[in-house]
Amino acid sequence: MTLSVDIRHQLGTFSLEAAFTSDGGVTALFGRSGSGKTSVIRIIAGLIRPDHGRISLDGTVLTDTDRRVFLPRHRRRFGYVFQEARLFPHLSVRQNLNYGRWFAPKNERSESFDSVVDLLGIAALLDRRPAKLSGGEKQRVAIGRALLSSPQLLLMDEPLAALDEARKAEILPYLERLRDETKIPIIYVSHSIAEVARLANRVVVMRDGKVETIGPAVDIFSQLSGPLATDRREAGVLLEGRVEEIDIRHNLTVVALKAEKLFVPGRATGVGKTVRVHIPARDVMLATARPEGLSALNILDGEVRDIGMMADGTAEVRVDCGGDTVLARITQFSAERLGLRAGLPIHAIIKTVALEQ
Amino acid sequence: MAGLRCFKGQDLDALGLSSDEWTAIELSLRVSIVAMLVSLPFGIAAAYLLARGRFWGKSILNGVIHLPLILPPVVTGFILLILFGRKGPIGSLLDQYLGIVFSFRWTGAALACGVMGFPLMVRSIRLSIEAVDRKLEEAAGTLGANPAWTFLTVTLPLILPGIIAGMILSFAKAMGEFGATVTFVSNIPGETQTLSSAIYTFTQVPGGDAGAMRLTIVAIVISMAALLASEFLAYLAGRRVDFE
Numbered sequence: 001m002t003l004s005v006d007i008r009h010q011l012g013t014f015s016l017e018a019a020f021t022s023d024g025g026v027t028a029l030f031g032r033s034g035s036g037k038t039s040v041i042r043i044i045a046g047l048i049r050p051d052h053g054r055i056s057l058d059g060t061v062l063t064d065t066d067r068r069v070f071l072p073r074h075r076r077r078f079g080y081v082f083q084e085a086r087l088f089p090h091l092s093v094r095q096n097l098n099y100g101r102w103f104a105p106k107n108e109r110s111e112s113f114d115s116v117v118d119l120l121g122i123a124a125l126l127d128r129r130p131a132k133l134s135g136g137e138k139q140r141v142a143i144g145r146a147l148l149s150s151p152q153l154l155l156m157d158e159p160l161a162a163l164d165e166a167r168k169a170e171i172l173p174y175l176e177r178l179r180d181e182t183k184i185p186i187i188y189v190s191h192s193i194a195e196v197a198r199l200a201n202r203v204v205v206m207r208d209g210k211v212e213t214i215g216p217a218v219d220i221f222s223q224l225s226g227p228l229a230t231d232r233r234e235a236g237v238l239l240e241g242r243v244e245e246i247d248i249r250h251n252l253t254v255v256a257l258k259a260e261k262l263f264v265p266g267r268a269t270g271v272g273k274t275v276r277v278h279i280p281a282r283d284v285m286l287a288t289a290r291p292e293g294l295s296a297l298n299i300l301d302g303e304v305r306d307i308g309m310m311a312d313g314t315a316e317v318r319v320d321c322g323g324d325t326v327l328a329r330i331t332q333f334s335a336e337r338l339g340l341r342a343g344l345p346i347h348a349i350i351k352t353v354a355l356e357q
Numbered sequence: 358m359a360g361l362r363c364f365k366g367q368d369l370d371a372l373g374l375s376s377d378e379w380t381a382i383e384l385s386l387r388v389s390i391v392a393m394l395v396s397l398p399f400g401i402a403a404a405y406l407l408a409r410g411r412f413w414g415k416s417i418l419n420g421v422i423h424l425p426l427i428l429p430p431v432v433t434g435f436i437l438l439i440l441f442g443r444k445g446p447i448g449s450l451l452d453q454y455l456g457i458v459f460s461f462r463w464t465g466a467a468l469a470c471g472v473m474g475f476p477l478m479v480r481s482i483r484l485s486i487e488a489v490d491r492k493l494e495e496a497a498g499t500l501g502a503n504p505a506w507t508f509l510t511v512t513l514p515l516i517l518p519g520i521i522a523g524m525i526l527s528f529a530k531a532m533g534e535f536g537a538t539v540t541f542v543s544n545i546p547g548e549t550q551t552l553s554s555a556i557y558t559f560t561q562v563p564g565g566d567a568g569a570m571r572l573t574i575v576a577i578v579i580s581m582a583a584l585l586a587s588e589f590l591a592y593l594a595g596r597r598v599d600f601e
Contacts (some may be wrong), residue, residue: 045499047495047498047499072498072503073495073498073499074498074499074500074501074502074503074504074507075501075503076499077501078499079499079500080496080499082492082496084492086492086493086495086496088493088496088497088511089493089515090514090515099497099500099502099510100500100501103500103501103502103506104501145500146499146500149500149501155499
């Protein structure tokens with residue numbers, strides 16, 4: 001299943017230009033507010049007609065301005081989950097769920113009603129009205145409604161942005177199950193590093209209406225924070241590893257990276273599984289000599305690959321630790337005092353690291 | 358002026374109404390209900406065009422729809438007489454091809470009442486269409502509903518309270534309509550003499566006050582019943598459409 005997008009569109013003074021492809025899994029459209037992510041997803045859904053461009057899914061042309069092709073939204077069969085749930089207030093939860101199902105061709109109904117209700121944990125809500133649901137419940141129903149329309153593609157436009165942290169934590173596991181248990185490709189718009197790190201297979205980074213970088217999530221998140229600096233405090237890297245051991249007594253998981261091992265708080269689901277860990281740049285310290293008598297569990301050996309000087313007096317140092325890249329944010333003063341330069345052997349002390357799945 | 362046939366010494370029934378008076382009441386109800394129901398689809402279409410449409414001449418259409426509200430009713434009645442009379446440009450075509458005759462028939466009274474109530478109906482429905490969250494229609498589209506289905510399954514249920522209010526306004530206007538009806542189809546007992554015309558006729562003859570009072574009470578009862586019914590329907594619709 002390959003979605004290919006190549007569009008140009010003018011919105012007032014804002015010009016949008018995006019070209020990328022997505023083949024299965026979760027593709028995140030990532031960037032700060034106003035970078036054009038939502039416009040791109042609306043163009044894919046057929047809610048906006050682009051000025052120029054072409055969108056196709058597996059050879060089916062959905063939009064082609066040169067050939068004057070434009071498939072209307074109701075014939076695209078793309079499930080769209082909006083930022084606000086947009087449930088129909090005059091219908092019950094059950095009727096809302098069945099709405100899209102009713103329009104789907106009978107022989108292409110891929111998801112059964114019960115399995116979707118079960119996947120999203122909304123069985124108890126079926127006879128209620130949308131007005132009586134909490135924000136998190138509404139959003140789960142909206143996801144179920146989109147799924148039951150048997151979409152060829154799911155478009156999710158910041159589905160968690162309107163929710164508080166507790167509600168986000170409530171829905172994220174359902175989105176992970178969605179990704180792992182259904183075969184439907186997902187385009188996921190977000191400006192949250194945490195969500196994208198947790199869900200995405202591929203990331204399309206957008207800035208000022210242009211695509212800045214495209215690549216696998218793990219690659220994107222190990223770069224200098226430049227493209228991802230939507231929120232400087234959030235900058236960090238995402239590393240992929242294998243669960244080697246789970247220490248129940250200390251509530252720790254040992255994750256084997258390419259060369260090093262990491263002790264991560266919390267328990268992974270099983271030994272041998274591939275997991276992602278997130279290391280925030282502000283929680284990495286650098287030392288030229290191996291420190292001793294330190295409470296930090298994780299001290300990785302590596303060498304400096306490059307140093308990025310920031311305008312605010314900080315420096316971002318990329319450290320290559322046996323094939324995995326760790327990002328450290330330190331002051332430029334420290335960088336000068338330690339005499340950091342590319343190729344210098346260094347120890348990276350990691351204060352916090354978190355399991356992403 | 359055609360008056361009520363022998364209002365003096367006429368047999369009155371248990372409710373104190375003569376058979377001629379019953380005829381006027383029945384005719385008034387029939388005229389009002391037909392006017393309301395027939396103008397409803399046109400009212401919804403016009404309201405939708407005015408609320409959503411972007412076309413040349415929209416303000417002209419808006420003006421034409423509102424004309425009956427601002428013109429003297431007699432003028433509206435006279436315009437109807439010119440257009441829909443048996444020799445009029447529209448009336449003669451309808452007579453020739455569909456066999457519908459308006460002049461001096463109860464159907465003419467219904468047409469006059471429908472036209473007079475039309476702006477009220479359109480205003481009410483238009484306001485409720487403008488209040489509909491278009492994001493919901495967008496969502497319906499992404500779920501596979503084409504524009505017609507979206508209108509039927511999302512827009513229409515959401516504007517139901519406005520439609521009910523518009524229907525009641527149109528009905529009430531029709532019950533009270535006098536000037537345009539009398540100008541267009543005159544005041545013929547049993548054919549075009551509605552409640553209002555009958556009351557007017559009573560007041561034009563000596564000793565008719567009692568009859569006028571009887572029909573006035575009937576008019577008040579019908580209007581109150583319509584109002585209560587609309588409140589109840591709006592309550593039912595509002596309970597179904599509890600907004601977020």
